[in-house]
Amino acid sequence: MLAATLAAMTLAVPVGAARAAVTDAFYDRAFMLAAHQKCDLFEPQLIAALDAAALQARNAALRAGTPAADLSAAAARARSRASRTSCDDSDLSRVRTRVEAGFSGWSRAARMSFPGDRSAWRGDRYESKAIGWRLVQDSATGGSPVRFGLAGTGPKATTPVAVVSFVGRPRPYSARLVMRDRDQAPRVWLTGGGLPPESVRRSFFAAAAQAAEPSLLPEGARQGETWTFSTEAAEALAQLDPRESFVIQFLFRDDSVAEARFEAGDFAAGRAFLAMGAI
Structure with a gap:
């Protein structure tokens, strides 16, 4: 380590x-x-x-x-x-x-794991022609696997994205990344699974969605969607306490919401690892 x-x-x-x-x-x-x-x-x-x-x-x-x-x-x-x-x-x-x-x-070192209390971020400094995960954590909503992290062709050219492969559900019409609002709630929030009440949460809506590249899909998945978030969302995530949680919420036209929970963990350290550049 x-x-x-x-x-x-x-x-x-x-x-x-x-x-x-x-x-x-x-x-x-x-x-x-x-x-x-x-x-x-x-x-x-x-x-x-x-x-x-x-x-x-x-x-x-x-x-x-x-x-x-x-x-x-x-x-x-x-x-x-x-x-x-x-x-x-x-x-x-x-x-x-x-x-x-x-x-x-x-x-x-080309790859490194950043373990947390419940989950781990996995960093990858390889460079390739195809888009791949440079920093990623796995989660799920129900029986559908979800991945979130930084994807790109190399460690210094990445975009925050969530990739989901829904099982037996239609495609959601929107997705948002939800975390503690540090302006509204300056103190770290560790109760309730590490996510504060809705009144002091901050949301970042995905800017775009498209079919996921095969290299980004969870193991065993044949298809999925990539939801792209802003660099501002990644910056806000890097400021969280490592013990906190954040969630990706997928919104459906029947007003239902599917939620995947992630651990903030060593996201900031993983980004610093990528800043070392490509192998």
């Missing part, structure tokens, strides 16, 4: 004995990112990997029960320490060397 790759790459002074290991890991990654901003330490591909590592560490800490305020404070301390550290500091130079060595092999 990406988070484990940097586990031993810390400076001589830890956050403190009272901090949980996951918070320490987040602090270390936040410090290295802040030090890079000051001293231009790493190549862009490695910075994308550090971004993913920091997001994974933050999400792991949240899942372990660390308050978000504690993580914000840890990030602030990391930035403060980086601002006081000289770019020619010997400890910083040693850590830089270990980080570069640790990622020399990892940066060639």
Whole structure:
């Protein structure tokens, strides 16, 4: 796992004995990112990997029960320490060397799984002529499989889409992605399956629908529809707490709604993994 790759790459002074290991890991990654901003330490591909590592560490800490305020404070301390550290500091130079060595092999990873509490995102950095999943999570509504994620010909040219193969139902006339509205409900919502009441939800309607490419269909499906969402929807999803849920709702002309539930999980970390570029 990406988070484990940097586990031993810390400076001589830890956050403190009272901090949980996951918070320490987040602090270390936040410090290295802040030090890079000051001293231009790493190549862009490695910075994308550090971004993913920091997001994974933050999400792991949240899942372990660390308050978000504690993580914000840890990030602030990391930035403060980086601002006081000289770019020619010997400890910083040693850590830089270990980080570069640790990622020399990892940066060639083409695929990675980002497990959550209930589901996982799967990342794929291959590039091809055909559209494929670059980051995807599986779900279902009733007996019909649903996939949601980022699809494209390569990791840096993706579009948020949902693909559904309905069993014994007509084609829906619309689809929407529903999640917590962070403006209306700033605090993370973990009750009720991780989705807040309708009054504080935000919806993104699909902009287009078409027959799904065979490469995007769930295993065993022969046909399905692709519903395309905006990049704004993906940005909003990346801001959710990893423990939260979001849903894709499919709307039918008889006023019925079919719903597939997903876990926010490490969606943001998966996007950072794709930012490393194609293999």
